[in-house]
Amino acid sequence: MLGEGNIVQKNKKSMEKSVISIRQLVKKFPAGKGEFTALKGIDLEFNTGEFAGLIGPSGSGKTTLLNIIGSLDVPSTGEAVVLGSSIGELSAREAARLRKHSLGFIFQSYNLLAVHTVFENVEFPLLLLDYSASERKKMVQEALEWVGLTDKTDSRPPKLSGGECQRVAIARAMVKKPSLVLADEPTANLDADNSHHILKTMETLNRELNTTFLFATHDEKVIGYLRRKIFLKDGRVDKEEWVKQTP
Numbered sequence: 416m417l418g419e420g421n422i423v424q425k426n427k428k429s430m431e432k433s434v435i436s437i438r439q440l441v442k443k444f445p446a447g448k449g450e451f452t453a454l455k456g457i458d459l460e461f462n463t464g465e466f467a468g469l470i471g472p473s474g475s476g477k478t479t480l481l482n483i484i485g486s487l488d489v490p491s492t493g494e495a496v497v498l499g500s501s502i503g504e505l506s507a508r509e510a511a512r513l514r515k516h517s518l519g520f521i522f523q524s525y526n527l528l529a530v531h532t533v534f535e536n537v538e539f540p541l542l543l544l545d546y547s548a549s550e551r552k553k554m555v556q557e558a559l560e561w562v563g564l565t566d567k568t569d570s571r572p573p574k575l576s577g578g579e580c581q582r583v584a585i586a587r588a589m590v591k592k593p594s595l596v597l598a599d600e601p602t603a604n605l606d607a608d609n610s611h612h613i614l615k616t617m618e619t620l621n622r623e624l625n626t627t628f629l630f631a632t633h634d635e636k637v638i639g640y641l642r643r644k645i646f647l648k649d650g651r652v653d654k655e656e657w658v659k660q661t662p
C-alpha cells in the first residue's frame with residue numbers, strides 16, 4: 416500500500432511531467448519565389464497542469480506555433496515533442512490518433528455543427544473513440560454540467576448566444592478529458608462578461624482535472640488569467656513571465 420508521502424511524491428512527479436518540449440523550432444512558408452520564416456528558433460518546455468499563453472501582436476507566430484503543437488502542421492527544422500510524440504515524425508494517421516485521444520481544441524469561431532443539437536456536438540469526439548452509448552451519455556452530461564449548459568442539451572447552435580456557443584465548444588474539447596487543450600483566441604467574439612465566464616470555467620477545469628491549457632491570444636482579459644505568459648515577437652520568444660500562485 417502507498418503511504419501518504421508516496422502519494423504526494425507520485426502526484427508531484429505527475430505534476431512535473433513534460434507535456435510539450437520544443438527545441439530550436441523553425442517554421443518556413445513558401446512566399447512568392449522564396450520563403451517566409453514565421454518561427455525563428457523557438458525553445459519551450461511545458462509541464463502537466465500549466466495554464467499558459469502565447470501572447471503577441473498579429474503575425475508574431477502564435478497560431479503557427481499552436482498549429483504545430485496541435486499536430487495540424489509540422490516544423491521545417493527543429494523538434495516539437497507533444498505527449499511523447501515528435502510531431503514532424505508522425506504519419507497523418509498517427510497525428511490524427513494523437514488529436515483524437517489526447518488533444519482538445521477551442522477556436523474563436525466555435526466550429527460547432529449548426530444542424531446538430533448541443534448534446535450531439537459535445538458527443539462528436541466520443542464517436543471517434545470506443546465508448547458505449549450509455550458511457551457517452553454520462554460523459555456528455557458531465558461535460559455540460561462543467562460549463563453550466565445542462566438546460567440547453569437539445570438546443571441547436573443557431574439558437575444560442577456567442578457565450579453559450581463557446582461553452583459548448585469547451586464542453587466538446589473537454590468531454591474526453593484530454594491531456595492538453597489548445598485555445599486560439601477563444602474570447603475573440605465574446606463580450607467581457609462572457610469572456611470572464613468561459614475563462615473561469617477553463618481555469619476550474621485546469622485545476623480540477625489537471626488538464627494543461629495553452630492559449631494563443633492578444634486579449635488582455637485572457638492574459639489576466641494566465642499563470643505563465645510567453646511573449647512572441649516576430650517569430651521569437653521575446654520574454655516570459657510566471658505569475659506567483661496563491662496557495
Ligand SMILES: Nc1ncnc2c1ncn2[C@@H]1O[C@H](COP(=O)(O)OP(=O)(O)OP(=O)(O)O)[C@@H](O)[C@H]1O
Pocket residue numbers: 444445446451453471472473474475476477478479480631633
Ligand atoms: N500558410 C501560410 N503561408 C504563408 N505564410 C503564413 C502561413 N501561415 C502563417 N503565415 C505567416 O506567418 C506569420 C505568423 O502568422 P500567425 O498566424 O502564426 O500569427 P499570429 O501571431 O497567430 O497572428 P494573429 O494574431 O493575426 O492570428 C504571418 O506573417 C503570416 O502571414
